[in-house]
Amino acid sequence: MFKKLTGVAVAVLIATTGPALAEKQFDGVKLRVLATKQAWSDTIEKLAAKFTEETGATVQFDQFSFGQAVQKITIELTTKSSAYDLVFVSGSDVAQYTPGGFLEPLSAHLGNRDIVKNDPNLADFIPATLRLFQDSDGEQYALPHFAATQIMFYNADKLKAAGFDKPPATWAELYDYCGKLASPGNPCTAMRGKPSVSENMWYYSQMMYGYGGRFFKDYPNDMTPTVNSAGAVEAAELYAKLLNDFGIPGSVSAGFDEVTVAMQQDNVSLVVEGAPLAGRILDAKLSKVIGKLGFALPPAGPKGRFAPFAAQGYAINAASKNKEAAAAFLAWSTSSETMKQVTLDSSFLAVTRKSVWDDAEFRKKHDYNYGHGSFAAAYEGTLQAGVEWYRLPFPEFKAIADRVGLALQEHVVGSKTAQQALDDANKDIITILKRASRL
Amino acid sequence: MKNIIRHRDSAYLAMVAPSAILLVIITIIPILATFYISLHFFNPTSTRQFGWVGWENYGYLLEDSRYLNSLRVMLWLIVIPVALQITLGMALAIALKEKLAGTSWMRVLFLLPAVIPPAVSGLVWKLFIVPGAGGVTYMGSLLGIDLQLDLLSSPNSALFVIIVCSTWVGTPFVALLFLSSLETISKDLYEAAHLDGAGWLQSHWSISIPIMRPVIMTVMVFRILEALAIFPIIFILTGGGPAGSTEPVNYYAYVSGFQYLKIDYAATIIVSFFVILMVFCAPFLIRIARAAR
Numbered sequence: 001m002f003k004k005l006t007g008v009a010v011a012v013l014i015a016t017t018g019p020a021l022a023e024k025q026f027d028g029v030k031l032r033v034l035a036t037k038q039a040w041s042d043t044i045e046k047l048a049a050k051f052t053e054e055t056g057a058t059v060q061f062d063q064f065s066f067g068q069a070v071q072k073i074t075i076e077l078t079t080k081s082s083a084y085d086l087v088f089v090s091g092s093d094v095a096q097y098t099p100g101g102f103l104e105p106l107s108a109h110l111g112n113r114d115i116v117k118n119d120p121n122l123a124d125f126i127p128a129t130l131r132l133f134q135d136s137d138g139e140q141y142a143l144p145h146f147a148a149t150q151i152m153f154y155n156a157d158k159l160k161a162a163g164f165d166k167p168p169a170t171w172a173e174l175y176d177y178c179g180k181l182a183s184p185g186n187p188c189t190a191m192r193g194k195p196s197v198s199e200n201m202w203y204y205s206q207m208m209y210g211y212g213g214r215f216f217k218d219y220p221n222d223m224t225p226t227v228n229s230a231g232a233v234e235a236a237e238l239y240a241k242l243l244n245d246f247g248i249p250g251s252v253s254a255g256f257d258e259v260t261v262a263m264q265q266d267n268v269s270l271v272v273e274g275a276p277l278a279g280r281i282l283d284a285k286l287s288k289v290i291g292k293l294g295f296a297l298p299p300a301g302p303k304g305r306f307a308p309f310a311a312q313g314y315a316i317n318a319a320s321k322n323k324e325a326a327a328a329f330l331a332w333s334t335s336s337e338t339m340k341q342v343t344l345d346s347s348f349l350a351v352t353r354k355s356v357w358d359d360a361e362f363r364k365k366h367d368y369n370y371g372h373g374s375f376a377a378a379y380e381g382t383l384q385a386g387v388e389w390y391r392l393p394f395p396e397f398k399a400i401a402d403r404v405g406l407a408l409q410e411h412v413v414g415s416k417t418a419q420q421a422l423d424d425a426n427k428d429i430i431t432i433l434k435r436a437s438r439l
Numbered sequence: 440m441k442n443i444i445r446h447r448d449s450a451y452l453a454m455v456a457p458s459a460i461l462l463v464i465i466t467i468i469p470i471l472a473t474f475y476i477s478l479h480f481f482n483p484t485s486t487r488q489f490g491w492v493g494w495e496n497y498g499y500l501l502e503d504s505r506y507l508n509s510l511r512v513m514l515w516l517i518v519i520p521v522a523l524q525i526t527l528g529m530a531l532a533i534a535l536k537e538k539l540a541g542t543s544w545m546r547v548l549f550l551l552p553a554v555i556p557p558a559v560s561g562l563v564w565k566l567f568i569v570p571g572a573g574g575v576t577y578m579g580s581l582l583g584i585d586l587q588l589d590l591l592s593s594p595n596s597a598l599f600v601i602i603v604c605s606t607w608v609g610t611p612f613v614a615l616l617f618l619s620s621l622e623t624i625s626k627d628l629y630e631a632a633h634l635d636g637a638g639w640l641q642s643h644w645s646i647s648i649p650i651m652r653p654v655i656m657t658v659m660v661f662r663i664l665e666a667l668a669i670f671p672i673i674f675i676l677t678g679g680g681p682a683g684s685t686e687p688v689n690y691y692a693y694v695s696g697f698q699y700l701k702i703d704y705a706a707t708i709i710v711s712f713f714v715i716l717m718v719f720c721a722p723f724l725i726r727i728a729r730a731a732r
Binding site: 071074075078096097099100102194195249250251252253395396398399402403406409410412413415424427428431434435436437 | 480482483484485486487495496499502503504505570587589591592593594677678680681682683684697698699700701704
């Protein structure tokens with residue numbers, strides 16, 4: 001009898017604990033992710049327990065401010081350190097990291113069902129966001145989760161009070177509007193003034209393109225720099241006038257944080273700022289402009305509208321010792337289900353999957369339609385107007401754009417005229433290109 | 440006798456060797472390696488391969504307006520703060536030596552800026568001058584003045600702030616060194632000068648300063664070499680801006696090396712920085728060496 005009971009007990013024990021004790025795909029693996037501090041990474045970090053439950057791999061996020069993260073990632077990758085398995089990358093970084101083989105090609109991993117259990121359905125991504133992470137051969141190096149562009153956020157009540165029934169459509173109009181919207185102590189707008197490819201150049205480039213300016217004579221065939229062309233100078237002059245005449249105090253060194261807070265706290269009438277920041281601008285706990293805002297495409301110049309466009313994602317460090325688990329996590333974190341969950345759990349809304357954009361729950365949470373038009377519609381429209389070549393995909397572009405950003409700031413603070421500042425920048429860009437054997 | 444000398448030399452060598460080897464490893468080799476890199480192209484993210492370029496990078500330096508600007512900023516950040524530190528440091532040392540009323544607690548207080556980590560100093564100053572909520576605005580409000588000054592947004596005022604910070608950080612250290620030197624001067628000299636009719640100022644001008652000249656020169660060399668060690672303060676307060684107005688050579692080297700991974704160019708900038716500093720310090724070092732003989 002005792003033997004029988006023991007046998008039954010053992011059988012029950014095996015039947016109940018067997019599945020739990022079965023080895024999971026990546027048991028014992030610990031993935032380390034080098035990330036930027038933003039709503040996406042905060043939320044994914046919380047949701048990662050589900051990935052651990054499914055695969056056994058644990059995930060640790062190390063989050064830094066944007067500038068610090070970019071610098072740390074550069075050092076980690078170029079020194080071939082295996083400390084991090086996944087790293088944050090912007091679309092324009094691919095050209096910087098792929099020649100040296102610092103990023104792991106993804107195609108083989110994503111197509112291997114032993115590693116990535118579910119089809120990542122790449123066709124569901126906004127195509128341009130995927131393309132930004134491909135090399136010239138079409139190899140994929142990162143999966144995007146963040147589609148960035150800028151739209152115009154405007155306070156419809158303030159515009160109406162100043163006699164405007166629609167937002168400005170051109171940069172010249174924007175300046176004229178500000179002339180009526182601004183008063184002493186009440187700036188009209190806030191702009192990024194910090195000199196960097198991701199700060200003042202993220203704003204100014206669309207003005208430069210809109211006024212006919214380009215970085216180069218005929219990229220990539222003729223790399224003669226043209227950042228001091230007549231169109232570029234005209235755009236720089238207007239940029240500086242807008243910032244100096246109508247910007248918030250401290251604009252010259254402002255970044256997206258200052259702009260976001262200025263709009264969120266109702267200190268300005270309108271801004272052209274990152275669409276993904278709508279979640280913060282309209283934060284239910286902090287915002288003073290809920291119910292007041294309208295959304296529109298960013299202004300155009302005489303030569304057209306060139307909305308900023310960029311994508312951000314995560315790539316696998318080529319030196320990682322856990323590439324398969326990293327690929328599985330990458331696919332899981334950018335899956336339609338996870339992406340949607342992130343948007344529902346946080347203020348993050350810059351999604352890269354078409355299925356999420358079309359999702360009713362997502363639309364309901366992030367539509368922000370206060371009677372002046374849908375935010376989601378303006379965002380989608382701007383993404384379509386965005387130019388893929390907004391940031392050019394070659395390694396020296398960051399240094400070049402930063403140099404132009406510095407020239408802009410020199411003009412803004414009055415130490416040089418726009419022409420002088422951009423002439424000097426143009427000369428320095430020639431040096432940068434010569435050093436890289438591109439001229 | 441020869442054996443004794445040989446044995447003594449060997450003993451000297453054995454005692455000096457560890458320090459000399461350590462010095463070579465931590466100083467000479469990095470300097471030579473930096474110079475070697477500066478003669479090559481080296482950017483791990485570039486499609487161009489590592490290779491010999493000779494003096495090419497040095498040629499590019501002379502065409503680089505950002506580098507030339509950083510040289511100008513470096514001069515400002517060396518000459519003015521060092522001059523202020525020496526002048527104010529001497530004045531404070533004399534005040535402390537004279538034991539003027541209310542100066543007894545100053546020795547302890549003076550140590551504070553010198554022992555606060557530079558990054559913390561930068562944060563303290565940033566909080567002090569930030570418009571709207573900073574200490575400057577508050578002090579203005581106490582006086583009934585609206586001091587909503589954004590000092591970091593204008594090139595001249597930002598540079599001024601960095602100079603003030605640098606002076607604030609360095610002066611107490613200089614004052615304490617000068618004070619210890621002042622205290623070694625015999626009181627008899629001052630009493631004799633007093634009997635001869637010399638006033639307070641004349642006594643210090645004709646006695647303290649000439650006697651302290653070697654100390655002043657040594658301190659000056661140290662302060663010149665240390666002048667740009669305020670990198671963390673610049674990093675936190677201005678990030679080299681606005682418009683490069685607070686970006687000295689070492690900061691530009693950091694940007695080139697760590698933001699753009701132009702390792703060779705950063706090395707070139709550092710070598711030029713080293714040479715310029717040596718040129719700056721050479722007259723003082725020669726004088727100190729001569730005085731030592």
